[in-house]
Amino acid sequence: MSVIYILWLREVKRYLRSRVQIIASLGNPLLYLLVLGFGLGPVFKRAGNGDYLQFVAPGIIGMSVLFSSIFSGLGLLWDRQFGFLKETLVAPVSRMQIMVGRTLGGSTVAVIQGLLITLVCVIAGFRPPNPLAIPLTFGFMVMIAVVFASLGVAIGSGLQDMQGFQLIMNFLVMPIYFLSGALFPLKDAHGVLKYITRTDPLAYGIDGIRSVLGAPNVAFDARLDFVVLLAVGTVFLMFGAWRFHKIEA
Amino acid sequence: MIRVQNLVKTFGTLNAVNDVSFEVAEGEIFAFLGPNGAGKTTTIKMLTTLLKPTSGKIQLDGLDPQVQRNEARKRFGIVFQDPSLDGDLTASENMEIHGVLYHVPHKLRRQRTEELLKQFELWDRRNDQVKKFSGGMKRRLEIARGFLHTPRILFLDEPTLGLDPQSRNQLWTHIKKVNEAERVTVFLTTHYMDEADRVAHRIGVIDHGKLVAQGTPAAIKEQTGTTTLEDAFLALTGSTIREESASSADQMRQFAKMWSGGKR
Ligand SMILES: Nc1ncnc2c1ncn2[C@@H]1O[C@H](COP(=O)(O)OP(=O)(O)OP(=O)(O)O)[C@@H](O)[C@H]1O
Ligand SMILES: [Mg+2]
Numbered sequence: 001m002s003v004i005y006i007l008w009l010r011e012v013k014r015y016l017r018s019r020v021q022i023i024a025s026l027g028n029p030l031l032y033l034l035v036l037g038f039g040l041g042p043v044f045k046r047a048g049n050g051d052y053l054q055f056v057a058p059g060i061i062g063m064s065v066l067f068s069s070i071f072s073g074l075g076l077l078w079d080r081q082f083g084f085l086k087e088t089l090v091a092p093v094s095r096m097q098i099m100v101g102r103t104l105g106g107s108t109v110a111v112i113q114g115l116l117i118t119l120v121c122v123i124a125g126f127r128p129p130n131p132l133a134i135p136l137t138f139g140f141m142v143m144i145a146v147v148f149a150s151l152g153v154a155i156g157s158g159l160q161d162m163q164g165f166q167l168i169m170n171f172l173v174m175p176i177y178f179l180s181g182a183l184f185p186l187k188d189a190h191g192v193l194k195y196i197t198r199t200d201p202l203a204y205g206i207d208g209i210r211s212v213l214g215a216p217n218v219a220f221d222a223r224l225d226f227v228v229l230l231a232v233g234t235v236f237l238m239f240g241a242w243r244f245h246k247i248e249a
Numbered sequence: 250m251i252r253v254q255n256l257v258k259t260f261g262t263l264n265a266v267n268d269v270s271f272e273v274a275e276g277e278i279f280a281f282l283g284p285n286g287a288g289k290t291t292t293i294k295m296l297t298t299l300l301k302p303t304s305g306k307i308q309l310d311g312l313d314p315q316v317q318r319n320e321a322r323k324r325f326g327i328v329f330q331d332p333s334l335d336g337d338l339t340a341s342e343n344m345e346i347h348g349v350l351y352h353v354p355h356k357l358r359r360q361r362t363e364e365l366l367k368q369f370e371l372w373d374r375r376n377d378q379v380k381k382f383s384g385g386m387k388r389r390l391e392i393a394r395g396f397l398h399t400p401r402i403l404f405l406d407e408p409t410l411g412l413d414p415q416s417r418n419q420l421w422t423h424i425k426k427v428n429e430a431e432r433v434t435v436f437l438t439t440h441y442m443d444e445a446d447r448v449a450h451r452i453g454v455i456d457h458g459k460l461v462a463q464g465t466p467a468a469i470k471e472q473t474g475t476t477t478l479e480d481a482f483l484a485l486t487g488s489t490i491r492e493e494s495a496s497s498a499d500q501m502r503q504f505a506k507m508w509s510g511g512k513r
Binding site for chain 1 (some may be wrong): 298299323325333342346378477
């Protein structure tokens with residue numbers, strides 16, 4: 001059994017064992033879906049932007065994948081705090097393997113979370129256009145997950161304790177979320193905002209999901225979304241591995 | 250087996266380990282003693298590739314742990330001073346991960362896990378999550394895990410921390426057994442002087458990052474003119490009756506302490 005597999009399995013087991021957390025983590029997206037979907041829906045429609053639920057569902061899916069993957073990457077901090085990190089760092093295996101195992105595990109968890117939210121969206125009335133849309137959505141979820149799990153590892157490698165966590169949350173994760181166009185159509189963004197949103201990897205992820213799910217107000221081409229995510233994912237994975245490589249305990 | 254030359258580690262302006270040199274022969278049990286903050290854990294971290302030395306040379310079984318990292322890592326097992334288990338996983342799962350990380354073949358992994366968990370009286374609880382264990386049980390699991398891949402060198406950083414006398418006794422018996430039967434080299438730290446006196450072939454005493462004495466327990470006692478290792482330790486590290494007979498170095502330290510707001 002390989003090192004990558006066992007560390008992947010560890011992440012998945014830990015996730016499946018935290019049932020309360022899984023249920024709690026569904027609450028937030030559900031709230032967004034209900035409040036925004038049903039609250040803003042009529043306004044959105046009147047403005048000629050189509051059905052808001054169809055529009056916002058991919059945003060909520062992207063959001064849950066973002067949060068779940070970046071937290072799993074930052075889980076490094078918990079492992080440092082509770083000491084398990086040392087156990088992996090002194091083992092006769094390359095840091096690359098450890099990092100990849102963790103990142104894939106975290107990504108898997110994030111994708112499971114994304115699938116759960118997709119299900120919730122469908123229950124709330126969201127309708128994918130055709131069966132082919134589901135595997136394509138899945139593909140975009142995987143890419144979003146890898147991008148942000150790697151980013152989480154890259155950041156987590158540099159943090160010594162939980163102090164920095166709130167900082168990362170407020171000045172990185174929330175902006176990534178709000179600037180991604182999860183909640184508003186990017187094509188209406190103007191001026192500086194337009195350029196800032198273009199630098200947000202999540203924007204391409206959510207846009208990709210919108211494309212394949214046939215949601216209204218798609219901003220870019222799905223192929224562009226795919227290429228950008230692939231490139232950013234590769235860079236972040238390498239960046240994360242490099243940062244992880246430099247950890248001292 | 251372990252060779253350390255002029256090892257230095259500085260954190261900012263603090264010399265946590267300051268020009269330390271020693272050797273530990275194969276099959277030897279070496280106790281590394283010193284007061285809190287003396288630099289024991291920092292030394293172990295450098296020996297086990299967790300920290301980069303500021304300067305100095307280290308050899309483990311002829312290997313440089315900074316260069317031939319994974320080769321060196323295969324040779325040692327370590328029980329950390331601080332917790333290092335995954336609390337969400339079970340005892341077996343923690344062992345399993347360790348076995349895979351150290352490339353222990355599947356069958357052998359199973360067999361040794363069973364042996365060790367039985368030995369440390371954790372077999373009945375093997376499928377319980379570790380976070381539900383008592384402090385002593387966690388400690389025993391960490392120790393059992395350290396033995397899993399049959400290391401040639403064992404680093405034990407206060408292994409008996411939080412263990413009851415029964416478990417302590419059993420642990421040292423086990424360590425002596427593997428030391429004698431398999432010639433495993435043991436590098437340990439402890440604050441229980443009687444343990445060190447009983448199990449160690451040789452002792453190194455470190456204080457404020459400097460190695461202040463080295464030798465067999467008997468030699469150290471003789472050198473300090475004391476009858477117990479505890480007295481020898483106190484004589485060497487100068488914390489007894491510091492008020493009355495403080496050396497000039499001790500006085501300097503006291504001053505430094507006052508001026509730095511008691512940080513050291
Ligand atoms: N990461 C670090 N950054 C800054 N200072 C450190 C760091 N790690 C250890 N130190 C300092 O180095 C000194 C030696 O610490 P070390 O943990 O090696 O002591 P020790 O001998 O193991 O003590 P104890 O018996 O309490 O475990 C201490 O003054 C400690 O505060
Ligand atoms: Mg220590």
